[in-house]
Amino acid sequence: MDSAPLLNNDGIIFLFLYLFSLIGVGLLGYYSKKEDSLGDFYLAGRGMGGFVLFLTLYATQYSGNTMIGFSGRAYRQGFTALVTVTFMCAIIGLYFIYAPKLHDLSRKHSFITLGDFIYHRFQSIHLTIIISIISIIALGNYILTNLKAIGFIIEGATAGQVSFVNAIIILSLIMVIYETLGGMRSVAWTDMLQGLLLLFGVIVIFYIIYEQYGGLNAISSQLQINRPDFWTPPDWSDKRLWLSTILVVSIGVSVYPHAIQRIYSAKDSSTLRKSLQLMVFMPFVTTLFMVIVGIVGASQIEGLDRNNSEQISILLLVDLAEKIPNISWLIVMFLAAAIAAIMSTVDSALLAISSTVTQDLFRKIKPDSSQKELLLFGKSISWVIMLVAVIMAINLPQTIWQLFQIKLELLCQIAPAIFLGVHIKSISSKSILIGIYIGTLIALSIMIGNWIGFPIPIKPFGIHAGLWGLIFNCLAIFTIDRHKLKSSIKLA
C-alpha cells in the first residue's frame, strides 16, 4: 500500500468522534440498568427487542474478516470463495437445532452463560469447567487476533500517524469502558450502530464498485483472459475441503458463547425466531457483496500477494477516489465499517469471557457472593482480560502467533454437548467429557504436529483438524452411551 495516509485529518477526526461517541452509548446503557444483577448486566435484563437483537446478532457474527478477509480470499481464489456465503447461511440452520429449546430453558432456569446450561443439563462441575475453559481460550484467541487486525488497519490507514500500539490501546480502552458501564445493554446498542454502519458500508461500497467497474457481467470476459483459473470448478479434493470448511465454520461459529448469550437475551421466542429468519439472508447482502468486490478487484488489479490482496477493497476505493475525487469519503466509510465490525465482535467476546469467569468459575468457588460483589468482580475481570489481551497483541512474537489461530477447531468440540444435550436426555456427562478430551486432543495434535514439522498434513484428506476431532468426539459419545441410546430409540 502507498505510504500516503488513506485518511486525511478530517477523516481521522471523524473516525475518533465516532469511536468516542460509543462511550456515550455506554453511558446510556449504564443509566438504563434496572438493577445490580448479573442477569441485568450480562443479558440486558432478558428484554432485547427484535431490532436490537437482529443487529447485535448481525454485528457479532460478521467480523473484520467479512470486510477484509472474504474479499481477499475471492481475489486469490475466485468463485470458490462463495463457500463463505454458504457457511454464513449454514450457521443459522444449526441455531435452528438448539436455539428454540435453549431459549425456553434459559427463561425457565435463568441461565446467564453457556456453563449454566451445561451444569443444569449434565450436573457435572468437571464438564462445566472444561467447557468454560475451552470457551475462554477460543474467545481469548478471537480477541487477540481482532485486536492485532485493528492495530494494523488504523496504522495503515493513517500512514503511521496513529501507531499500531496506540491504535490497540485507544480502541481497547474505548471498548472496555463502554462494556463495563452498561454490560450487554451498552454492547448491544453499540452493536446496533456498528451493525448499521457495517451493513450500510458494505452495500454502498459494493454498489459503487459494481457500478463504476461495470459489474460481473461486464468484467467476466476480461476475467476469462486474466484469470481463467476462476472458471475451473473445484477438483475432488477441493470439493471435500469445501464441505469441510462449511462444517467446521458453521458448527464452530454456531456455538459461540457470545451468540448463545444473545439467545438468552431475547425478549421472547418470537423475537428470536424472527431475528434468525432475517439473519439467514444476510450473507447475500454482506458476504456475497464482499466476495464480488474481491472478484471485481481481480479483474482490475493484478499480481497482489496474499497480504496485499487482503486490501483489495481499499485498493479499489483508492483507485476510484483518484478518478472521482468526490467519493473519497467512501474510504472513511470502509474503514469505519471494518473497525465497527471488529469492535462489535471483540466487545461481545469480552463480555462473554467476563460472564463465564464470574458465573462459571468464581461463583462456583464463592457461591455466597452477593450480586453486587459478583458484578464488581465481573467488571474488574473485563479490565484485566483486556489489559492482558492488549499486552499480548502488542508483544507476542510472530513465531507463536499460530497458536492463537485455533478457535473454531476448539469450539467444534463443545458442539455435541449443546446439540445433543438439548435434545437427548440419555446422553451422559461422562461420554460428553471423554468426547471433548478425545476430540480436542486429536484436533490439537494434527495442527500442532504439522506446525512443528511432523509429516502430517494440516487438513488430512482435505478435512479440517477440528472436524477430525469432532468425528472421533461423536464416535466416543455414541460408543460410551450406545446402550442408553438404543433404549431411547426404542422408547421413542
Add this chain to the structure above:
Amino acid sequence: MTVPWFFINTKMESTGGFPNWALYALFSTLIYAISIFYFLHKYWSISASEKTLKK
C-alpha cells in the same frame, strides 16, 4: 447439496457473470436459506417442545 459435486469440466461459459458451477453453489445456498426461513417459521415450536426430549 451446496457443494458443486457434479461439475467436473472447465467451461468458459457464464450466467450473470458467474461460471455455471458457482451459480449452482449460490443458487443452492439460496434454496437452503429459504428452507431454513420456512423451517424456523413452521417448526420452531416443535424444536422447542419438551416432547422432543428422548428419555
